[in-house]
Amino acid sequence: MSTLRERNRLRTRDDIATAAITLFEQHGYEATTTEQIAKAAGVSVATYFRHFPSKEDVLFADEDRSAAAMVERVSERTDRSVSVSALAEPVAAFAVDLEDERTFRLTHLVMTNRQLEPRSLRMRLRWEREVSRRLAAEQGRAEPSQDDSLVASVAITCLATALRFWDKTSSSTGLSDLVRHMFVRCAQVIDEDGQSGQRKVSA
Template identity: 30%
Template sequence: MSERQPSLRERRRSETRRLIQAHAVRLFTDHGYDAVTVADVAEAAGVSAMTVYRHFPTKEDLVLIDQPARLIAEHVAASPATQPLVRRVGSALVAAATASTGGDGDELTADTKFLLDCLRLMVSTPALRARHLDSQYALQQAVVDALGEDASDPDAAFRAQAATSACIAAMHTALTRWVEDDGRTKLPELIARALTASFGDDAVATHQKD
């Protein structure tokens, strides 16, 4: 069965959302998060403040990236259930980072630069750090659900939560290093290195660590 293509209305909504977020991140980067208002973002994007709020309920949401969470959960769900939990989650984190940053090219793509700008804002802005923590909890739950462990088994659920939380913590360390390094080191490589340092050489597939 072929995948359903987005409707014209959905495509326009997605384009408007990307336009608003691009202007918001640019303004936050140039002038500082606290100095820019939602009205400023709306004016730069050529839309009303109501339109901004329709797409982004809070100012913090303008900086959050939700696509990687979906990618990670999809990769986890597609991984063999016979693999160790850490391998399933860790490999998904590396695969999603590869997809989000444009693969193996040496030059940063526009999407990768945008992701780097968003993460830089999250690291440097207290209000965004708190919001980012909330998103990490949501990611953890999405990954635990994707693992498909028997929810009626408390021990299995605990193991899934512990493994996922530890992998996400390793990823966060890699994201912080990526920002400090200004994107010079490939993000998938940093995540793989953080996972290997935490759990050993079997944390991710061998080809993902190369």
């Protein structure tokens, strides 16, 4: 059971994040200062930095938790094969947990600010690394193989593409459907390329 102090800490952290997202939307990420965020959240600048080391950390506060959640979904899948298709439902299930208004707004901010691209890429690479390690561990390997890494990379690319196009919609729902669509299209594109390659060889 969480203590009152812990609940207050989480509430303060949430207040800061909410204020930051609103200010970023109103004034732009680059133009917003940590002082403005702290004031809007009703806390001191020192309190802000106790919760978030930098301005961009507000938008990536759930990085550790999201990576853990992704691995948990993968570990619970029914299809235990190391394949892209086996990861479609786990990744879609992970996407369901993101389908809320706040995450939708946050995704829009991240996807439309070039200053945030390095941090966004770092999160994506972390997802890939954690998933590939999970696949390797299931096969009794200490380190991911080429197949583990390739499958994880393609699966996370499907998620990243869905996030990019989710940002272009007007609804905070539907991300999981976009993820499933990306997995289907991925299989179709690979199949089409393979068939065209075969036709070229036989011509």
